[in-house]
Amino acid sequence: MTARPNKLAYGPDLAFVHDTGFGGLALAAAQELLAQLGQARQSAGTIIDLGCGSGILAEAVSAAGFSIVGFDISKAMIALARARVPRGEFHHESFLSARLPAAVAVVAIGEVFNYLFDRKNSDAQLQRVLRRVHRALVPGGILLFDIAGPGRAGPEGMRQGFTETEDWACLYKAEEDKAHKTLTRSITTFRRRNESYHREHEVHRLRLIEPRDAIAMLKTVGFRARIVRKYAQFVFPPGWCGILAKKPV
Numbered sequence: 617m618t619a620r621p622n623k624l625a626y627g628p629d630l631a632f633v634h635d636t637g638f639g640g641l642a643l644a645a646a647q648e649l650l651a652q653l654g655q656a657r658q659s660a661g662t663i664i665d666l667g668c669g670s671g672i673l674a675e676a677v678s679a680a681g682f683s684i685v686g687f688d689i690s691k692a693m694i695a696l697a698r699a700r701v702p703r704g705e706f707h708h709e710s711f712l713s714a715r716l717p718a719a720v721a722v723v724a725i726g727e728v729f730n731y732l733f734d735r736k737n738s739d740a741q742l743q744r745v746l747r748r749v750h751r752a753l754v755p756g757g758i759l760l761f762d763i764a765g766p767g768r769a770g771p772e773g774m775r776q777g778f779t780e781t782e783d784w785a786c787l788y789k790a791e792e793d794k795a796h797k798t799l800t801r802s803i804t805t806f807r808r809r810n811e812s813y814h815r816e817h818e819v820h821r822l823r824l825i826e827p828r829d830a831i832a833m834l835k836t837v838g839f840r841a842r843i844v845r846k847y848a849q850f851v852f853p854p855g856w857c858g859i860l861a862k863k864p865v
């Protein structure tokens with residue numbers, strides 16, 4: 617597999633592959649979020665989905681009676697989300713510049729805060745986003761997200777694998793740069809088009825975030841926050857964790 621970089625960030629083929637093959641995390645996160653909202657006795661209101669992808673979580677929370685406002689930097693993902701949840705409001709925009717309406721919950725599922733698709737992403741920018749999220753949330757509102765941290769590519773710092781179905785195959789390699797706290801994923805997809813397969817290649821760079829640093833940022837802007845080891849039945853492997861934050865009432 618070559619690591620030839622290109623400008624794609626979840627282009628049409630990888631967006632389709634993510635949507636059809638890797639939606640389990642978003643479904644588990646939706647279940648977790650709905651359980652948390654139930655405990656907080658919230659049964660209506662707006663949920664903001666940062667890095668909403670193809671709208672899998674959006675569809676689940678919309679079916680449960682919430683309004684959804686989603687943002688994603690990938691045009692292909694936004695097109696899938698709009699088709700899946702016609703009642704939702706979806707914006708093709710980076711979470712770093714998104715204007716946030718008042719909300720009962722905000723989510724960022726699938727390492728969204730780690731991606732360097734928007735090259736402005738940094739600790740300082742993330743802290744600003746968290747401050748805006750805090751302002752947008754109602755008292756008692758929930759912020760649920762997950763982050764990749766050091767160790768995400770396993771003890772060797774490198775991991776590769778593949779997934780295949782009737783219609784597509786996806787080969788991936790993840791390499792961690794421990795000194796710079798970054799992770800590079802090279803992903804090649806082969807998607808069936810009639811009798812042939814279309815090959816596409818993407819390179820994703822992520823900055824790794826220490827969970828304790830994320831918790832400190834959240835506390836600085838006024839959240840109560842803790843690490844969670846699972847979303848519903850989905851248990852995070854080492855180097856990846858969820859964070860549940862609440863705006864005090």
Ligand SMILES: C[S@@+](CC[C@H](N)C(=O)[O-])C[C@H]1O[C@@H](n2cnc3c(N)ncnc32)[C@H](O)[C@@H]1O
Pocket residue numbers: 625626638639641642666667668669670672673687688689690693709710711712724725726727728731732733734
């Ligand atoms: C692993 S996917 C997860 C998608 C969705 N949340 C889910 O769980 O199915 C990560 C998503 O984050 C989006 N993303 C990455 N950087 C972003 C940014 N700066 N602003 C908005 N979306 C971003 C990607 O385009 C992609 O859709």
